[in-house]
Amino acid sequence: MYIEQIYTRCMAEASYYIESEGEVAIIDPMREAEPYLELAERRNAKIKYVFETHFHADFISGHLDIARKTDAKIVYGPTAKPNYECLVAKDNEEFSLGEVKIKVLHTPGHTLESSCFLLMDENGIPHSVFTGDTLFVDEVGRPDLACNAELTKEALAGMLYDSIYKKLKTLPDYVIVYPGHGPGSACGKNIGTELFSTIGKQKQFNYALKTKSKEEFVREVTDGLADPPRYFYHDASINKNGYKPLEDIIEKNNLPIELKEFLNKAEQGIQIIDTRNTEDFCEGYIPGSINIALSGNYAIWAGSLFEFNSPFLLVTDKNMEKESIVRLARVGFENIIGYLDGGIEGYSKHYRMETIETIDPNDYIKRKQNDSITIDVRNNEELNSGILQGAKVIPLLKLESILDSLSRDMEYYIYCAGGYRSIIAASIMKKYGFNNVTSINGGVKGIIAGKIKLTQFS
Numbered sequence: 001m002y003i004e005q006i007y008t009r010c011m012a013e014a015s016y017y018i019e020s021e022g023e024v025a026i027i028d029p030m031r032e033a034e035p036y037l038e039l040a041e042r043r044n045a046k047i048k049y050v051f052e053t054h055f056h057a058d059f060i061s062g063h064l065d066i067a068r069k070t071d072a073k074i075v076y077g078p079t080a081k082p083n084y085e086c087l088v089a090k091d092n093e094e095f096s097l098g099e100v101k102i103k104v105l106h107t108p109g110h111t112l113e114s115s116c117f118l119l120m121d122e123n124g125i126p127h128s129v130f131t132g133d134t135l136f137v138d139e140v141g142r143p144d145l146a147c148n149a150e151l152t153k154e155a156l157a158g159m160l161y162d163s164i165y166k167k168l169k170t171l172p173d174y175v176i177v178y179p180g181h182g183p184g185s186a187c188g189k190n191i192g193t194e195l196f197s198t199i200g201k202q203k204q205f206n207y208a209l210k211t212k213s214k215e216e217f218v219r220e221v222t223d224g225l226a227d228p229p230r231y232f233y234h235d236a237s238i239n240k241n242g243y244k245p246l247e248d249i250i251e252k253n254n255l256p257i258e259l260k261e262f263l264n265k266a267e268q269g270i271q272i273i274d275t276r277n278t279e280d281f282c283e284g285y286i287p288g289s290i291n292i293a294l295s296g297n298y299a300i301w302a303g304s305l306f307e308f309n310s311p312f313l314l315v316t317d318k319n320m321e322k323e324s325i326v327r328l329a330r331v332g333f334e335n336i337i338g339y340l341d342g343g344i345e346g347y348s349k350h351y352r353m354e355t356i357e358t359i360d361p362n363d364y365i366k367r368k369q370n371d372s373i374t375i376d377v378r379n380n381e382e383l384n385s386g387i388l389q390g391a392k393v394i395p396l397l398k399l400e401s402i403l404d405s406l407s408r409d410m411e412y413y414i415y416c417a418g419g420y421r422s423i424i425a426a427s428i429m430k431k432y433g434f435n436n437v438t439s440i441n442g443g444v445k446g447i448i449a450g451k452i453k454l455t456q457f458s
Contacts, residue, residue, distance in 0.1 A: 014187035020098025025049040031330045047072040053132025054114040055239045057232035077115025078106045107134045109160025110141030128176035136179040138192030157218040176383035231303035255338035265381040274315040274385025275324045278423040284353035291427045296420040303331035314339040357438045361450040372411040386454030415440035
């Protein structure tokens with residue numbers, strides 16, 4: 001038996017490759033089929049099943065492309081009703097894979113069709129459980145994504161309690177927990193930093209597995225839920241209803257556009273996303289561009305900040321055009337008009353570039369004036385470490401919607417946790433006419449390293 005976790009850090013997503021006697025099962029694959037096909041080929045094995053824990057809201061799964069290319073069977077748990085051919089398993093149904101078996105555990109709560117997959121070794125002994133978005137390290141899945149007029153988040157949280165306490169918590173302590181996400185995913189409130197755990201450790205350290213009653217569990221897991229990113233509901237629908245092959249999307253979107261045409265399209269209102277790293281972007285970019293660098297949670301932030309199916313123009317580093325397009329396709333953004341042929345260098349030869357000033361934390365303390373405004377763009381759940389004295393907390397997702405309430409004549413300083421989001425925020429503000437905007441280097445990490453005192457957020 002061989003198990004490999006394939007972790008896509010920029011999406012905080014974990015998929016799994018399980019192999020026994022040359023037969024392979026893939027669990028919750030990312031959009032690109034190639035990594036799974038290539039791994040199976042290297043190991044001289046054949047993909048037999050693609051197991052899906054639920055209709056994912058935060059990314060487009062690769063299950064359909066893998067099935068098209070391998071004849072593997074797609075498997076969902078009970079109550080799933082996808083609009084394509086698949087196996088809808090019964091609760092406790094077992095699937096043979098070489099000398100091992102995979103048992104379906106229906107665990108509704110995150111969504112109604114959510115299921116976990118219990119791997120039994122060659123001796124029929126439980127080895128590991130693949131929990132999708134039902135159970136994470138030190139957290140559980142959010143219960144508000146499948147809400148409707150008849151089904152509240154409290155009702156889903158009650159289902160989640162039954163699933164965890166009656167099916168997962170009763171597994172042997174040694175069983176390995178392989179979750180669907182790691183830290184940074186919006187599918188849970190505060191997912192732990194480890195990428196796997198055990199049932200025993202989760203019983204000991206996961207707050208949700210230590211509640212004294214169902215009512216307490218419901219209160220704990222529904223309290224403090226942030227609004228889900230705007231693309232979540234679209235992605236869940238795509239995963240349920242199907243999608244075009246990724247190769248078709250790349251062929252349609254991966255188009256070079258010469259400078260004059262590129263600028264004409266931008267003037268028509270098509271948003272430019274610049275995917276270069278933050279340092280290069282700040283040194284010079286096309287006015288009106290928003291920097292969402294490939295070095296961070298690029299697809300997540302693009303999907304969160306912009307309307308679904310919005311058209312985009314891309315500015316990228318050389319040879320990163322396809323990568324920029326594929327990562328957007330991971331969240332269902334497939335309407336890319338094209339990329340700037342020749343990159344930013346071609347633009348800089350003919351036009352003045354916009355810049356964003358950055359400043360080290362200690363220099364900020366020296367330079368900041370009493371009438372300037374400091375903005376913290378982190379989410380509320382990140383503020384336990386404290387904020388800079390006098391800072392306004394405006395989470396990045398809400399920034400654009402409140403810009404009209406801010407004066408464009410003021411001096412602004414922006415920071416986040418590490419410096420990635422503050423550049424996104426600064427580029428948004430610059431686009432809307434805020435010309436005196438400076439990003440604080442390193443965010444809170446740099447502020448703490450500079451031994452600058454933070455005050456408690458209230």
